[in-house]
Amino acid sequence: MSQKKYETPLLDELEKGPFPSFVTEIKTAAAKNDSANDLLGVLEQCYRERRTHWKHGGIVGVRGYGGGVIGRYSDVPNEYPGVAHFHTVRINQTSGFFYTSKALNDICDIWDKYGSGLTNLHGSTGDLVLLGTKTDALEAIFAETSSRGWDLGGSGSAMRTPSCCVGPGRCEWSMIDTLDITYALTQEFQDELHRPAFPYKFKIKTAGCGVDCIASVARADLSLIGTWKGDIQIDQAEVKNYAAKGMNIQGEIIDMCPTGCMSLNGGEIAIDNSNCSRCMHCIAKMTKALRPGKEHGATIMVGSKAPFVIGALLSHVIVPFMPLEPPYDNLKDLIRKMWEWWDEHGKNRERIGELIVRRGMREFLEFLELDPIPQMVFEPRRDPFYFWTEDELNK
Amino acid sequence: MSQKKYETPLLDELEKGPFPSFVTEIKTAAAKNDSANDLLGVLEQCYRERRTHWKHGGIVGVRGYGGGVIGRYSDVPNEYPGVAHFHTVRINQTSGFFYTSKALNDICDIWDKYGSGLTNLHGSTGDLVLLGTKTDALEAIFAETSSRGWDLGGSGSAMRTPSCCVGPGRCEWSMIDTLDITYALTQEFQDELHRPAFPYKFKIKTAGCGVDCIASVARADLSLIGTWKGDIQIDQAEVKNYAAKGMNIQGEIIDMCPTGCMSLNGGEIAIDNSNCSRCMHCIAKMTKALRPGKEHGATIMVGSKAPFVIGALLSHVIVPFMPLEPPYDNLKDLIRKMWEWWDEHGKNRERIGELIVRRGMREFLEFLELDPIPQMVFEPRRDPFYFWTEDELNK
């Protein structure tokens, strides 16, 4: 390998300082890989010119799949032939991002052989992203990875790779089996994941509780968030321990409870559970003393996304409480129905959240056969403009 | 006078009960007036049929004026000839709705002579409403009232009759002279009031303080609300008096202060004025102990209105603090500029608040030569979509 040697004075600045350096990483890969080396070169140019040097991706992929690979081409291919093609391969990560050394090493071996040696662990949708390869290596990469039990993630107008928080794998608050739900949905909807046939992308993120460590409420068309019914479990001895260790329970917990449903009497916490909104604050800050109630399920929310075209959206409640046990048929049915409605009415590049805003919640809820309940809204409408059906008038 | 005698079994029900009855009032007027008598008849029919029997008003009025009279015709004129025409005359009320017996008696005399003898004190814009007369009586009514010093109020696409709270006439919190401002603006803009030439109506309401007893923030295209700069004046002796009389100052005042800027120490109130939002709660509830700061002026807000066409609007801040002293030229200039912008860009039947929403606040502020400040918004925009001018780019 006789490589072009790039001077990278600007990028070199980014090797200083305590935080691990991506420049160092590129250089590490560059030492054994031409593509990575040319990436270094073109990136220095980008830093110099303060602009990108990539072109729109063409459609590339593996046989039988419509997604999983992001095609990417340089607009200066002659100067940097190693990145003339520089596609990324999205490998469907494991639920909760758990790995073994062996599994990761396997992937590294494949990637050193067929790719740039650079990766993203992980993409912000959750995929294990292999960053930079050429069109003719794609089939090989797929054969190597899939034969070892890995599959591609999503891209394009498809279900995107579902992801979740660590959940029951290591967290005391997980009220749903985030890892298993994510696995089960991914398996169930393989076709929807690999063969784009939707109006636009559809993301699913599952959080074990309202703390939402996977940012489900903000970044998923379908947000599943674990929650409970029943009273918060209180261990008063531990409450006293927290106080003994110096916690200002009144100030940090009682006064910060958003519903004002807590009180502290003689060092014991009392909760008016009927007014608790299950926000998780008290539980998170007093994990030894307070635990969620015993009946577990999920709040189902839909529609969050980035700003295009009508402004960023957060997901909103459509089912306040759904018990979620394998095989999750209730959830799968609901998802299928959502898709059916979206498929029918969604315009090209219209996310489901935007469609709900455009056509109103009523039609969506009626299609899903969900009754309207106040938990679906922060507040009722203000302007007295609304529709009646013939049915409603006649009764 | 030989009147038709109407049976009004439904309306009669509304003469029972402690609250003074409008039916009794109609009957009182009906005893001496055919129009009022026919109103009774047609109203009973409305109650029976559960629908209105009025038609769209045609344009009627007095010479030289384009407004001040609401034309109204019955859709059953043959049955109720007394209300075949049944126009209302809007008399511009006095500032703060202060009257003397003599003034009101004069009006009653005129109205008994030329109208139905029925009135509204007052219309919800504020006018003294004379309810029900015929087209050919209008000039006479106008001559009689105007010669006694009264003028008509507004209607149509004009400035509407300004109104205000009782203000300095009887209220300890008024920080602007609501009565005088209202009088001065009404006088200044007589032409705009009487000769509709705007895209739509324009209402002005002036409240002496944020308590807003005239509902200015909700019902006026231009809302003037008195406020202060400087520290809230505290009379600690009176604070102690309130406590002595049993007021729970901590619960009712300190804990209800929306900014949390108050505290109670040894029975004395302390206020971090830099964090006070001047909401008026503490002052209103402890009028003897707390008084607004000493520098007075008004917050100028624009745009409130009823729901058509884009949904109800509240007025929003455009000038956080404007000193208001006679002759109020600063305010008059601002109003004229607003109108100029609205005249230029407003569509037919588009209120100024709707126009601001449609074209964005920037253009409006720039036209008024007002700098943007955070007090104009609850929060900055969320989506990073915004405009730059060439100027801004080049600097």
Added chain:
Amino acid sequence: MADLPQRQTDIGPPHYMQFLPPVAQKNYGQWKYHEQLSGGSMVHVAESGDKLWTVRAASPRLISTDFIRGLTALADKYCGGHLRFTTRHNVEFLVSDESNLKPLMDELKQKNYMVGGIGDGISNIVHTQGWVHCHSAATDASGLVKVLMDEFADYFTGTKTLPARVRFAVACCTNMCGAVHCSDIAVVGIHRKPPTIVHEDVKRACEVPSTIGSCPTGAISPDPANKSVKIKEEKCMYCGNCYSVCPAMPISDPDNDGVAIVAGGKIGSLRSNPKFSKLVIPYLPNNTPKWPEVVAAFRTILTAYENGARKHERLGEWIDRVGWEKFFSLTGLPFTHQHIDDFTIARETYRTSAAFKW
């Protein structure tokens, strides 16, 4: 009409100062504090120590000249002829001489005036014309005001009080001349069927572009064949704005017209920002003459508020504190598709949080 006096134009209203009682002229803008004396009386004290007593009484607003003369006679007798009206249509007798206070109140009582409206209770109702005078009315206003004020009379007179002021309003159509949109509890007249189009009249009486522009949902489009307009019925939510603009599109339908109840609005900036009222009951019938369903609904809401709110907490503040989901469970009012906004800012009302109450 030769004997008419000389008309004057553009003179504006008479100057306010002449109507103020002398004590108010003297102490203009120099008030120090006030004290509530009863459900219908209060005293304002000036820096100078001077005092002005106010006695407030209910008026149905739609009043005869005789009613006014009754008021002025009392004002002459006890107030040197000085009286005013409030922004909620009550009348206020302005008493400068304390010795007139009790006699005035006694006479008011004896003559069956309803004295009250001051302090934390229910004052008079801001309202509109209804069937008395408006072509647009989907309900009557005066009748609704009467039955509501009768029902809640005790809260007007001060016999009963509430945690804070509760402001009612009535508007007879969605033009909302009665400022319903920021009231604690309010009624607004609504239709529930699309307008009919009388094509011949459209041609004659209506301007097509402004008729089209009047429709909040864009349901109206030109109908060139008829030189008229047409309505996409599934987009019409019966607001009646087209009828406001074009008389040839009548929308009234007695069997489907009625009222909606909204609640939780406020105007002042005290404690919390001004708030819009929100829909709580999408439809109740025009059950004339007494609208019992409406009265019952107000009672339900008021009772829940009375039981739940803290002192000084307005109805909307109480609801915001406990949450709308709790409001519906506490009142037992049904929640329907109509409650979920689908108009211009709908998405801001969707519950984008997993934190809510069961």
Added chain:
Amino acid sequence: MADLPQRQTDIGPPHYMQFLPPVAQKNYGQWKYHEQLSGGSMVHVAESGDKLWTVRAASPRLISTDFIRGLTALADKYCGGHLRFTTRHNVEFLVSDESNLKPLMDELKQKNYMVGGIGDGISNIVHTQGWVHCHSAATDASGLVKVLMDEFADYFTGTKTLPARVRFAVACCTNMCGAVHCSDIAVVGIHRKPPTIVHEDVKRACEVPSTIGSCPTGAISPDPANKSVKIKEEKCMYCGNCYSVCPAMPISDPDNDGVAIVAGGKIGSLRSNPKFSKLVIPYLPNNTPKWPEVVAAFRTILTAYENGARKHERLGEWIDRVGWEKFFSLTGLPFTHQHIDDFTIARETYRTSAAFKW
């Protein structure tokens, strides 16, 4: 490629259970509580009493296979080969045997890994591709992450703590792949000039209706003469969405591209509902390689927060408590026309209250 193994399709990812450390398999869903041990370590305790220690270290996310092999070597040595990544790109070593904890941490330190990210401080930055891989980028992401994390390293390692978690994000264009819209403080790449239209390419490469539909402000219309589109420049706010849909409309312009800073968002439902981030600085230049203006802006915001917030109060909660007007005065950041919303829900942001702070 004859020697390739047999491909499989639609198998999905491997089952998660095999990757969990045995103690996590055994105590799956049976965790009782956790304790933070240092800025980069914590222990989770199961109902059974079993424990699982976690040591967290920073990763730049854009990493070489060698970096990964470095991690797996450590995992093999101390964790029975078990490790995971977090939703913020950190790596977590899952230690089942307490005696491995200190040696692991020592070795990490010795090898210059940056251990931390746990608790009330600043964790790693959710971010995107930037100039490393995306055609759409108005800025780079990895470089911004690097300079910000260097600047605030002490808040990552736990040397310094904050009243609550502060979450950063970076997105290199308004597509916002880095979930900027609900972050405590975040950077988003922006353009400031309209795209240019390469008509020949539009014809060839773009679908006209979806290009028109992509424009949030409706600035694009058909240009039939050119079989292309045209832009009403005064309606264009340079979002670049048309360029996402149609490569023939390049928008990049080094002298005017740059970044905006947004702040005050949050995701969890604790205490307050999830919140959108709001614009705090409309434009800072791409001053490569170190974006000093961006770093300084973050410092300014963070310092104001640190000085003003109560314990457990997130940045957006602090701002909501003191008010945005106070935020601008405390930080000294200028307020401009760009801050005032004029997009879809603009009117909901207008201050419809006379209660605000000077």
